[in-house]
Each structure stands twice: as C-alpha cells, then as structure tokens.
Amino acid sequence: MTTTATAYADLPRLISLMTGDDKHQAAAESTVDVLWVLYDRVLDLSPENFHDPGRDRFLLSKGHGPMAYYAVLTVKGFLDEAELADWSSARSRLGHHPDRKRAPGVEISSGSLGHGLPIALGTALGLRARGHSSRVVTLVGDAELDEGSNTEAIVVAARLGLENLTAVVVDNQSSTHGWPGGLARRFEIEGWVTRTVSGRAHEALYDAFTTEHPGRPLAVVAVVEPKG
C-alpha cells in the first residue's frame, strides 16, 4: 500500500481525486461523516477481518456517488490512494456504482436503489441464526426510500426483532414527494428504535449508533444540507 492517508482530514483530498472538485466541495459529500464515524469508531471492520464470517457488515445501499465511500475505504486500508484518480476507467476496479466482486471491502454491489436494506435484513437474520453477535449496518438515502422494497423490509425487520440491524438514512431532502411527519416515523410506527441527528455531528452520530436498542432494529436518520 502506498497510501499515507490515515485520518478524517485526508478525506476531502481523496474525494477530490475522483470528483476533480476542490476540497471544500468534496467535504460536502452527503455521506462522508456518517461513513467516517461508522468505519472509524462503530464497526469492527478492517482488511484483516474482512473474510471473517462473524465480522460486522456495512452495506452501502445508496450506491450512487460512492466517492466518500471509496475515500473512507482508502483511509482504512482497503483501497490504495493511487487507484482513485483512475476510477471508472476500464482498468479500474472502482466504478460509479461499487462492485463487491471487484473492490475490496465492498460488501454488496449496489446502484439500483432499494436493494441494500432488504439484503441487510437477510444477512442480519443469517448472522443471528449462526449465533454471531456482529451487527449489520446499511446506508440508504431519503429518496431511495421511495422504492417500495424498503417498506417491505422495514415492516419485516421489526417483526423479526432484528436488533443486530441498523439502517442509517442520510436525509438530504431529495425525495420527490417527501415524507410528511419525518422519515423516522416510517420506521418508528413499525417498531424500530429511531434517532434523528445531524449527519455532520460526529459525537451525535456515534451516540446514535452505539446506544442500546434491545430487541428492536435501529434507524438513524442523519440529516444533512438539502441537495443543491
């Protein structure tokens, strides 16, 4: 590995290698802080344990705009900084939507919306059946929740009492028809524990992810600036 990036402060520079934007714009990626807190402090995930059947799982459901994801995977040692600038070329294993068979550290291939949460439900169920105590976290967008497949999973995850499942919804208010009453209500009414926090506040995100929620799945609504 030739990467020297080791910290949150490196992320804007790594993202700008892919976007070509300046570092300030790169820092505004909607998912960057959520991803950082998860990989830096919440999930037990590393290149060393990535093939351990009992590892924690992170499923990026919202596969669009994966630059922040690739940047975090680089800082955490899954990817090499040198490959970022060439992303999406025929030579690269990094595309505009991630491919789990090609990119190390990528748990699911995503791009078509509404697949990550339903798959995460199955994985959480499987880990529970196997007796693993690891957790499954999936990141979805507020517009992605338009897909009805998410509604199917929200209901069933709660009925199955999947405590090891967390959905983090990055809310940049981009859903075409909106969510009157707030996004969290969609989860809460089905029996999820919900927490709505700033998607930029690292301590608040950490607390939201790590406070106990026995017997029920957890939905963290991470609110960021409206999509420009």
Add this chain to the structure above:
Amino acid sequence: MPTTLNMRETFLATAEEIVDADPDVAVVLADISAAQLAGVARRHPDRVVNVGIREQLLVSTGAGLALAGLRPIIHTFSSFLVERAFEQIKLDLVHQDAGAVLVSYGSSYDMPAEGRTHQSPGDVALIDSLPCWYVHVPGHPDEARRLLLDSVPGDSRVYVRLSADQNAEPHLGVGFQRVRTGRNGVVLAVGPMLDRVLAASEGLDVTVLYASTIRPFDAAGLRAAVGEVADLVLVEPYLKGTSAHHVSEALRDVPHRLLSLGTLRDTEVRTYGTRADHDLAHGLDAGSIALSLKDFLRP
C-alpha cells in the same frame, strides 16, 4: 417417500427434512406454503421465515442469508418468484454472486381458473437470460425430491420448477436420458411433457430423449442421439423455443431442422378452465403434439 404426494407436497416434506437435518439451510416464504411449513418454522424460527406477501423481500432475504453463509431455499408461485422479483434475482443473487435454490410451484398454467395473473410461461426464459443457473423441470415427485436434495450442497444458483402435471414413472438419471430409440428424428421432452410425447410418438420411428434438467443443456447428449436424420422436436412446458438456441449451438456444424413446441408466444391466452383446456390452446396435448410430429417429420 410415497409417490402419492404430488410434487409440491413432496417438495415441502423434503424441505422440512433438510431444515431439520442441516443447520446451514434456511427456507424463505412469502405466505405461499407457509401453513404447511408452520411446524418446522416453530422449530427453527431464524431459518424458516415467512416474509408475508412481499416477493421482492423474499428474494433479497434469501440473498442476504446466502451472504451470511447460509444456503437459502426460496419458494413461492412461479409468476411471483421469477417475474415479479426479477431484478432481485438479477442483482441480489447473480450480481452479488450469491447462491440460492429457487423453488417455484405453478408452472405455466397449473392454476388455470385463476387466470393470467397466476400463469408463468416465461419463467425459464427469464432465468435463461442470466448466467450460471441450473434449471430443473422435474416430471415426477421422486425427481423433484432427488433434484432438491442434489441442489442443496454448495452455493450454486438453482431454479426448480415444480408442476401439477407429472409423468407416470420417474426417470432419475442425469443429462438427456434416452427413453426410446428410432431413426427418423429426435424428440426432446422436458419434465411433465414426457408421457404425452411418448403417447404422441407411438408408432413413429423416432428417438425420445427426456430432460428433467434443461440447464445446463446436455449438448453432448443431444448430439449423440442425432443420427443420419437431424430432425429435432423440442417439447417444453413453457415458452415455445426457450431452448432452441441451445439446439442450434449443439448442432451448429450439422444441417438440421428444428420444430419447437411449447406455450404460445404470440397470444395472450385468456381462457380459464382446466389444465387440459390450456394444453389444447397451446397445442401441448398428446393429440396436438402427434399432429405436429406427423406434419414436421419426414416419412
């Protein structure tokens, strides 16, 4: 296993045995057949899961279980399993490279009085648009049991298409099995088409091959059965010509003629009635098949 059970009952009894015996196997349901598996679901609540009437989640849950290291059996009616949740099959199974055993009941028109919504003649063609699938079309409950037991080990992607129609006797061999030998052409009967093909070809000098596994396509078996007269008749219980491209590939260097029989592609059949009524509508009853054979084969 007494053969008085039909294919669906045989599948459910076998699935229950497998789940009881193998802690790696999970069954995912979408209400269909959930009542029959209620007992085993109580014994293994994390491995026999009914997601309700949610076919997208049905397939995705199976995929997630596979990614957690389990071997999922995913079951509902063919129309809802393959057609309604096709993107989940394409992306959550194939694109993730997750294995699963999909088991459908309903075939092309097993529930004809229910109308078009419960008919799925296009299921095998849809699965065939994706790489690396085993497709089993058992023609007898004993074959269904054997094929299911064979499908569980490993992490392959398997589609098992159960039907209400069945042949009188099971044929438990692998590949294209030669049931009758003749010199004037080859008729390949898939799954429950066999007995009616045998009746239709009575008195004709033709070889009859039988396939309960249609993917992978046994090109070598077909090639070996073709003699001097390379006239082929494909009789499939789903969309006409679904395997025609494999016949063409198997015989690419042999001048040949091909007749494909199966369900109609150019008509929306709106008849209710019985399976026999639909056999007639699609030309898949023994009498219609006999006429097609006599019309196509050279005397």
